[in-house]
Amino acid sequence: MAQAETLSHSGICVHDLKEAQEFYCGVLGAELKGAVNFFTEDTLNGRSVHQSYALGDYLFAVALAPDFMPMPPVDQLRGAMGVRHAFTVAKARFDHTIESLTGSGVPFEGPVDHPENGPFGQSIYFKDPSGNFLEILWRRDEDVGTAPIPDLETG
Amino acid sequence: MPDAGATRTPDLGIVGLSHIVIEASDPDRSAAFYSDVLGFETAPGPAWPQCGTAVTLAAGRGQNLILAAASKLPDLHETGVHQAFGLSHGAREKAALRLKAQGVEIETYGEDPPDETTGGFYFFDPDGNRIQLVALPDTEDDAPPTLHHTAVQVADILWAEQFYTEILGLVPVHRVGWNTADYARAQAWADGKEDMAPGTRRLDKRYSSMVNARVMPRVNPQVYFACGDQRLGVFLANSHFQESPEDACRGTPRIAFRVDPPSLERAQGRLTEASWRFEGPVVHEPGAPVSDSIYIRDPGGNFIELATAGGAHS
Numbered sequence: 001m002a003q004a005e006t007l008s009h010s011g012i013c014v015h016d017l018k019e020a021q022e023f024y025c026g027v028l029g030a031e032l033k034g035a036v037n038f039f040t041e042d043t044l045n046g047r048s049v050h051q052s053y054a055l056g057d058y059l060f061a062v063a064l065a066p067d068f069m070p071m072p073p074v075d076q077l078r079g080a081m082g083v084r085h086a087f088t089v090a091k092a093r094f095d096h097t098i099e100s101l102t103g104s105g106v107p108f109e110g111p112v113d114h115p116e117n118g119p120f121g122q123s124i125y126f127k128d129p130s131g132n133f134l135e136i137l138w139r140r141d142e143d144v145g146t147a148p149i150p151d152l153e154t155g
Numbered sequence: 156m157p158d159a160g161a162t163r164t165p166d167l168g169i170v171g172l173s174h175i176v177i178e179a180s181d182p183d184r185s186a187a188f189y190s191d192v193l194g195f196e197t198a199p200g201p202a203w204p205q206c207g208t209a210v211t212l213a214a215g216r217g218q219n220l221i222l223a224a225a226s227k228l229p230d231l232h233e234t235g236v237h238q239a240f241g242l243s244h245g246a247r248e249k250a251a252l253r254l255k256a257q258g259v260e261i262e263t264y265g266e267d268p269p270d271e272t273t274g275g276f277y278f279f280d281p282d283g284n285r286i287q288l289v290a291l292p293d294t295e296d297d298a299p300p301t302l303h304h305t306a307v308q309v310a311d312i313l314w315a316e317q318f319y320t321e322i323l324g325l326v327p328v329h330r331v332g333w334n335t336a337d338y339a340r341a342q343a344w345a346d347g348k349e350d351m352a353p354g355t356r357r358l359d360k361r362y363s364s365m366v367n368a369r370v371m372p373r374v375n376p377q378v379y380f381a382c383g384d385q386r387l388g389v390f391l392a393n394s395h396f397q398e399s400p401e402d403a404c405r406g407t408p409r410i411a412f413r414v415d416p417p418s419l420e421r422a423q424g425r426l427t428e429a430s431w432r433f434e435g436p437v438v439h440e441p442g443a444p445v446s447d448s449i450y451i452r453d454p455g456g457n458f459i460e461l462a463t464a465g466g467a468h469s
Contacts, residue, residue: 011365015335015336016335017333035313037376038332038376039313041395043362047362048363049364065335066335066338067335
């Protein structure tokens with residue numbers, strides 16, 4: 001067995017926690033689970049400034065960047081600012097997701113078709129307000145539950 | 156600006172500040188100070204309800220400042236708690252001369268709201284209440300000072316924001332501590348490049364950023380709410396402080412908002428629905444400066460009052 005088993009959570013740095021809350025909760029439907037450094041006790045204990053969100057079964061912390069981060073070009077919607085976070089939706093909800101982003105005025109690229117012999121069906125690519133690259137996709141193997149990751153072609 | 160896209164509880168109908176009650180070890184001595192420095196005059200009429208031994212001063216716009224006797228006063232020097240009065244430029248210059256004559260130090264640091272970053276004018280009254288004077292255009296030199304804004308501290312600013320928005324229906328118009336730009340300003344403060352009001356910044360050597368583990372200065376989160384053309388500031392307390400008893404609803408110091416009778420009714424409904432403890436409505440004596448009040452304790456233990464204008468029961 002590998003020493004690391006599954007991804008527990010990740011951290012995303014942003015320039016504005018309120019803006020991020022409105023994006024992750026208001027647009028993507030995440031649920032705010034906690035906030036740190038908005039209580040006197042936290043500040044006295046020297047805790048960092050972040051909020052925690054759950055999106056489906058995925059937990060992530062949105063941390064306030066203490067310095068301004070380089071922003072990708074405005075028109076670049078697909079890429080990675082160090083990392084790209086990809087979320088899964090059921091194929092049946094994929095069109096609804098696109099409508100939701102469109103309705104919220106979030107520019108995105110796609111849908112992009114993936115190879116038919118791979119695990120992924122289609123993806124759309126976009127950014128959060130702080131320039132973090134995000135992706136939402138549906139999986140061809142969504143009916144089989146937690147599927148083993150197939151061998152992926154290399155080279 | 157209000158937060159974009161936020162869901163708002165309907166406006167309760169708070170039209171502004173009605174009166175502010177601050178504590179004084181000797182109300183008569185304090186009244187003399189406020190009269191000498193700012194030209195406040197003692198308001199005629201009966202004693203102000205629910206203030207104990209107190210002196211009532213007449214502010215502009217029919218507002219009042221009440222100096223209530225208290226034997227044990229908290230040290231507010233390093234907190235964000237303060238009272239701001241609006242007056243003319245000329246009246247503020249006159250106040251500066253009177254303060255100088257009394258040997259009271261004037262401080263000129265800035266605050267975070269965009270219209271308060273420069274032109275700061277702060278001093279402490281004889282009991283350590285921080286007073287800010289905001290010079291307003293189109294104001295007569297001999298007009299009594301108005302209640303411009305007031306600020307309280309809380310230990311849980313998210314809970315406080317929920318209370319003020321969802322129950323009292325106030326709209327946040329400015330917040331500090333949620334974005335990187337504010338932290339850049341905190342760094343400027345730590346570097347000695349910006350002089351900011353006590354209670355708004357913190358330098359804690361135990362604190363390091365989650366991002367790069369660098370020890371760094373912080374802003375103390377603050378939210379400002381609009382109430383009419385006045386404001387309520389809520390600061391995260393930068394140290395533990397003694398809150399009022401949890402089961403108390405009325406006391407001093409206290410901030411009172413002006414509402415009309417239908418709004419007072421709505422407020423009771425909203426408080427009841429939220430299972431939030433309150434007392435009242437208290438019907439005041441005929442001739443009292445306010446007619447009906449309800450008394451509430453906010454999540455930081457600050458006493459809040461919603462009051463209708465006097466005269467309803469005369």
